[in-house]
Amino acid sequence: MRHFLFVLTALILGSFSSAHAATCDIDRPIMFGGLDWDSAAFHNEVARIILEEGYGCETDAIPGSTLPLVTGLGRGDIDVLMEVWRDNLVEPWTAALERGDVIDLGINFPDAVQGWYVPRYLVEGDPERGIEAAAPELKSVYDLPRYASLFTDPEEPTKGRFYNCILGWQCELLNNAKLRAYGLDETFTNFRPGAASSLAAAIASAYTRGKPIVAYHWGPTWVLGSYDMVMLEEPPYSREAWEAFSDDPDNAPPTAYPTTEVSIGVNTKFAAEAPQVVAFLKQYKTTSAMASEALAFLNANKEATTRDAAQHFLETRPDVWRQWVSPEIAARIVGERRETEASSFPQEWRFPISAWVNEWIEDFVASYGGLFEAAGNQVLKLILLMEDGLQALPWWLVLVIAAVVGWHATGSLWAPVGFTVALFSVGVLGLWDLAMQTLALTTVSVLLALVIGIPFGVMLAKLPRVRRFSLPVLDAMQTLPSFVYLIPALMLFGLGKVPAVFATVIYATPPLIRLTDLGIRLVADAYTEVAADLGAERWQQLVDIEMPLALPNIMAGINQTIMMALSMVVIASMIGARGLGEQVLLGIQRLDVGQGLTAGIAIVALAIVFDRITQAYGKQEIKRPALLQPLKRLLQGASQRES
Numbered sequence: 081m082r083h084f085l086f087v088l089t090a091l092i093l094g095s096f097s098s099a100h101a102a103t104c105d106i107d108r109p110i111m112f113g114g115l116d117w118d119s120a121a122f123h124n125e126v127a128r129i130i131l132e133e134g135y136g137c138e139t140d141a142i143p144g145s146t147l148p149l150v151t152g153l154g155r156g157d158i159d160v161l162m163e164v165w166r167d168n169l170v171e172p173w174t175a176a177l178e179r180g181d182v183i184d185l186g187i188n189f190p191d192a193v194q195g196w197y198v199p200r201y202l203v204e205g206d207p208e209r210g211i212e213a214a215a216p217e218l219k220s221v222y223d224l225p226r227y228a229s230l231f232t233d234p235e236e237p238t239k240g241r242f243y244n245c246i247l248g249w250q251c252e253l254l255n256n257a258k259l260r261a262y263g264l265d266e267t268f269t270n271f272r273p274g275a276a277s278s279l280a281a282a283i284a285s286a287y288t289r290g291k292p293i294v295a296y297h298w299g300p301t302w303v304l305g306s307y308d309m310v311m312l313e314e315p316p317y318s319r320e321a322w323e324a325f326s327d328d329p330d331n332a333p334p335t336a337y338p339t340t341e342v343s344i345g346v347n348t349k350f351a352a353e354a355p356q357v358v359a360f361l362k363q364y365k366t367t368s369a370m371a372s373e374a375l376a377f378l379n380a381n382k383e384a385t386t387r388d389a390a391q392h393f394l395e396t397r398p399d400v401w402r403q404w405v406s407p408e409i410a411a412r413i414v415g416e417r418r419e420t421e422a423s424s425f426p427q428e429w430r431f432p433i434s435a436w437v438n439e440w441i442e443d444f445v446a447s448y449g450g451l452f453e454a455a456g457n458q459v460l461k462l463i464l465l466m467e468d469g470l471q472a473l474p475w476w477l478v479l480v481i482a483a484v485v486g487w488h489a490t491g492s493l494w495a496p497v498g499f500t501v502a503l504f505s506v507g508v509l510g511l512w513d514l515a516m517q518t519l520a521l522t523t524v525s526v527l528l529a530l531v532i533g534i535p536f537g538v539m540l541a542k543l544p545r546v547r548r549f550s551l552p553v554l555d556a557m558q559t560l561p562s563f564v565y566l567i568p569a570l571m572l573f574g575l576g577k578v579p580a581v582f583a584t585v586i587y588a589t590p591p592l593i594r595l596t597d598l599g600i601r602l603v604a605d606a607y608t609e610v611a612a613d614l615g616a617e618r619w620q621q622l623v624d625i626e627m628p629l630a631l632p633n634i635m636a637g638i639n640q641t642i643m644m645a646l647s648m649v650v651i652a653s654m655i656g657a658r659g660l661g662e663q664v665l666l667g668i669q670r671l672d673v674g675q676g677l678t679a680g681i682a683i684v685a686l687a688i689v690f691d692r693i694t695q696a697y698g699k700q701e702i703k704r705p706a707l708l709q710p711l712k713r714l715l716q717g718a719s720q721r722e723s
Contacts, residue, residue: 103136104135104357105135105355105357106137106354106357108138109137110131110138110160111139111140111141111142111157112124112128112140112142112162113144113152113153113158113161114149115145115146115149116143116145116276116277118301118386119163119375120162120163122374122375122386122389122390123364123366124141125387125389125390126390126401127162128141129387129390129391129394129413130405130409130413131357133412134410135357135360135409137357142158145246146168146169147169147172147249150176150345151172153176153181153345153346154179155181156347159350159354160345160346160350161345161346162188162344163344164184164342164345166342166343167337167338167340168249170250173345181347182345183347184344185343185344185345185346185358185361186362187342187365188364188365189342189367190341190342192298192299192300192368193298193340194251194296194299195296195298195312195314195337196221196242196296196312196314197294197296197304197310197311198215198310198312199286199292199293199307199308199309199310201290202292202310203218203310206290214227214292215227218312219312220312220314221262221264221313221314222262224240224264230292231292231293231294233268233271234460235460235577239267239268240294241268241294242268242270242271242294242295242296243273243282243283243294243296243575244256244272244273244296245272245296246274246279247666248665251296251298254329255270257329257334258314260330261329261334271656272656272662273656274653274656275654278570278654278655278656279295279296280301280303281570282295282574282575283307283309284303284307285445285449285570285572285574286574288442288445288449289446294312299372300368300369301372302375302376302378305375305376305379306376314334314337315334316336317338317339318335319338344361346361360405363404363405364404365400365404370397370400374389374393375389377392394413398410445572449571452572453572453574456572456578456579459528459578459581460576460577460578462524463520463524463577463581466524467516467520467521470516470520471513471516471517475507475512479503482496484496486499486689489693489697490693490696498688499688499689502685502686503689505681506686509682511678511679511682514658514659514662514663514679515659517658518661518683521577521580521584521649521659522642522645522646522686525580525645526638526645528585529585529589529592530592530641532593533589533590533593533641534596534634536596537593537594537597537599537600537634537637538596540596540597541596541597541598541600541601542600550593554590554593554594557586557587557589558587562587562648566579566583566655569583576655577657577658579655580648580652580655580656580657583651583652584648584652587644587648588640588641588642588648591637592634592641595637595640596630599629599634600630603629632698633698635697635698636695636698639690639694639698642687642694643690646686646687646690649664649683650664650665660679660682661679664679
């Protein structure tokens with residue numbers, strides 16, 4: 081036994097000594113900027129593996145969008161950005177360089193592309209998939225108006241939908257100007273996704289179903305590596321036109337995006353503290369094709385992670401990465417990789433669950449995507465009807481309605497005053513129309529949650545076996561990150577308001593189900609027994625006795641559902657739901673604290689009004705005024721006078 085422990089200890093110590101054979105020239109984790117697109121994540125992992133295994137450094141990554149991470153790099157919160165798209169960050173990057181906050185270490189890859197894309201099957205057809213060319217003459221951006229109906233925007237059916245760059249990125253602003261310059265703002269809506277993953281999902285969903293889509297995109301990405309896309313022609317690129325267009329896009333002639341040189345940036349203080357790391361990063365040179373190959377590997381192997389793609393690159397392209405480091409460092413990396421492979425969980429014992437799920441989802445979307453799209457259009461009509469109705473109401477009438485409802489719910493005169501002030505502040509902040517969009521989206525989501533949640537909660541209370549089976553499902557619905565719901569929603573419904581409602585309903589319904597179930601079960605059996613003895617049917621017992629007595633719990637569930645629905649508005653904006661959440665997201669993307677704060681205040685104002693009203697209606701002891709009693713008396717008096 082002692083001999084065994086000695087050998088085990090020696091092996092453990094040996095592994096630790098091997099892992100720390102190299103000494104990093106900085107005694108803290110090196111922080112990489114986790115930019116929210118795949119090629120940046122790939123380059124992060126390649127650099128991190130080399131630094132960890134070759135230099136003995138600790139590394140980490142902070143996820144985020146471009147502008148916040150560029151700002152973080154300048155402040156020292158971030159040490160390294162592996163992809164700095166300088167042409168898309170002219171002002172902030174130049175300003176950071178001039179202040180001496182950051183250092184440009186040179187080109188990572190020199191051949192990044194950007195442009196407006198359509199699927200090739202749209203122009204040339206795809207006989208293998210049975211797709212005919214729907215736009216055979218679509219070659220240029222100037223051809224798009226003829227095909228606007230092909231790209232119909234479900235939210236504005238009279239226009240086509242153009243999927244712009246990510247909300248808050250510099251390319252979004254440039255595309256805004258291009259839409260105007262090409263005269264497309266009259267025939268196309270400017271749809272701005274809130275995240276790179278949302279834009280990729282929209283393209284993937286359309287391509288899987290063989291549907292038309294026109295969207296901005298860039299390379300290298302797994303999208304361009306996986307799908308056969310055609311870049312639409314624009315006016316030829318010229319440096320003079322690009323500089324004029326970048327400086328004053330509203331008044332300069334448009335031009336195609338340049339082929340971009342993407343560089344590596346580091347914090348100035350970090351560069352002084354870690355000269356070996358910086359020396360390695362200066363030698364880090366790739367091409368767009370290399371990243372595309374890695375991302376294609378990632379897409380083809382659904383169970384693989386970005387780190388797996390980086391490991392695959394190191395295995396297959398030693399001719400590239402060995403040029404970045406000394407032979408000693410290269411030998412150390414190879415040795416560490418062998419030890420890692422020996423200690424890793426056996427590959428043959430792993431189950432590719434994610435690959436199975438992805439394959440099933442793709443087949444499901446291809447087979448039933450049209451059906452879900454049709455159902456989504458009906459939900460969209462309800463959302464737009466609600467939105468148009470709210471925006472058609474005079475602002476002062478909305479305040480009056482809120483005041484009357486607040487007075488009836490609370491029986492107090494102070495509540496209407498508070499609700500009026502809260503909603504009035506939304507208008508003062510200039511966010512009234514956006515608040516009505518958010519209110520419409522939240523209202524439809526909550527109504528659907530009520531239709532699903534209350535009957536299901538009653539069923540659980542009446543059927544214990546179903547309840548035992550359903551509770552783990554409800555636990556999962558409440559525990560899973562809300563972003564998980566967006567993935568199938570995007571694939572089935574595309575971007576916009578409908579997937580936002582879908583994800584919100586899944587996220588916000590469980591508390592209503594649970595509290596309805598609890599409220600019904602808490603009703604004393606004596607009440608239902610007396611009702612049964614008096615000859616009441618089961619449905620009468622439920623409607624006349626159980627539901628009224630369970631009302632406080634049900635209203636608490638409705639309250640929680642509304643609050644959770646409102647908490648989804650920012651997440652929903654990432655998939656193009658617009659409203660107040662879009663303003664919060666835009667404030668984050670552009671580091672506009674004021675914009676984010678004002679939109680946040682508006683969301684809080686709506687939350688306060690909903691919260692106080694639903695809480696008040698859950699309190700049965702409040703004596704509420706009979707709103708219709710004066711009208712009833714008036715009608716009775718008129719009837720008596722006529723008789």
